[in-house]
Amino acid sequence: MNIAFPAVVIFLILLPGAIFRTTFNISEDKSYFGQMPLSKAATVSFIYAIFLHLLWLIITIYIFKIKIDFYTLFVLLTSYQGRMDAALVAVSSSIYKVFTYFITLILFSGILGISLRYLVNKFKLDHGDSWLAKVCRVNTPWYYYFTDHYSDHKEEPVYIIVSALVDVAGSGVIYEGFLKKWYTDRDGKLDRIVIEEAVRWPLDLRSDTPISKAKTDTFDIFGHNLTLKMSEVQNLNIQYYYFDECTGQA
Numbered sequence: 001m002n003i004a005f006p007a008v009v010i011f012l013i014l015l016p017g018a019i020f021r022t023t024f025n026i027s028e029d030k031s032y033f034g035q036m037p038l039s040k041a042a043t044v045s046f047i048y049a050i051f052l053h054l055l056w057l058i059i060t061i062y063i064f065k066i067k068i069d070f071y072t073l074f075v076l077l078t079s080y081q082g083r084m085d086a087a088l089v090a091v092s093s094s095i096y097k098v099f100t101y102f103i104t105l106i107l108f109s110g111i112l113g114i115s116l117r118y119l120v121n122k123f124k125l126d127h128g129d130s131w132l133a134k135v136c137r138v139n140t141p142w143y144y145y146f147t148d149h150y151s152d153h154k155e156e157p158v159y160i161i162v163s164a165l166v167d168v169a170g171s172g173v174i175y176e177g178f179l180k181k182w183y184t185d186r187d188g189k190l191d192r193i194v195i196e197e198a199v200r201w202p203l204d205l206r207s208d209t210p211i212s213k214a215k216t217d218t219f220d221i222f223g224h225n226l227t228l229k230m231s232e233v234q235n236l237n238i239q240y241y242y243f244d245e246c247t248g249q250a
Contacts, residue, residue, distance in 0.1 A: 006076065014045055016048070016049050016053070017044075017047070017049025017050075017052060018041075018048075019106055019110050020048045020113040021041070023114045025138050027143055052109055069090060075087040129150065141188070146179060159178055160240055161178055162177065162238055167232070173201070176195075176199055177197050177199065177221075179194075180194045180195060181194040190230045193227070198220075199220055
């Protein structure tokens with residue numbers, strides 16, 4: 001009990017910060033939510049938890065006029081045997097208030113994280129290279145590459161064309177088409193992409209044939225979707241096309 005009970009208390013204290021970090025870091029890219037080392041995630045959650053508890057304590061003490069017994073909390077965290085029994089009695093007598101405090105704070109943390117992420121997505125606050133964009137940006141780099149979030153464009157691309165160079169038995173083949181979907185592995189690395197209306201043209205990697213000349217010999221690929229595994233792709237070119245209000249074309 002000396003070890004387990006303080007661990008439970010610490011878990012409850014850090015939980016609002018962890019929930020806020022998780023909900024705020026949910027990107028529009030549902031295939032990957034971003035990962036970070038456990039030590040860093042715990043540190044970030046701890047910082048968030050401090051601010052959330054300070055805010056909730058201010059609301060609890062000054063708005064709802066509820067007295068907080070910080071000494072009892074200290075005893076629970078340190079398992080001080082001389083006062084442990086009295087601390088447990090104090091918690092038991094106010095269990096409803098303690099339960100309400102943590103439940104409301106946990107719900108508030110989740111709603112706050114989701115709301116702030118909604119505002120970030122709505123107003124494109126994670127676009128560009130400003131300090132605010134870096135703070136709001138989630139660790140999902142391929143999502144930002146494929147949606148042009150790294151530029152200062154506030155509009156989404158009308159469509160995106162990708163060109164992938166694949167080495168086939170020592171000779172290069174370029175596949176080009178409209179990007180439809182992409183998938184990442186559990187580590188966030190790009191695993192495969194799916195393109196539509198794909199074409200291909202051979203490019204001898206052992207010669208100096210310019211791409212502009214080789215591109216004249218294109219071949220249509222019959223089918224709706226073409227999947228390319230990134231383990232076989234040597235490089236990838238991305239082209240963004242935006243809607244031109246003046247011409248009404250992309």
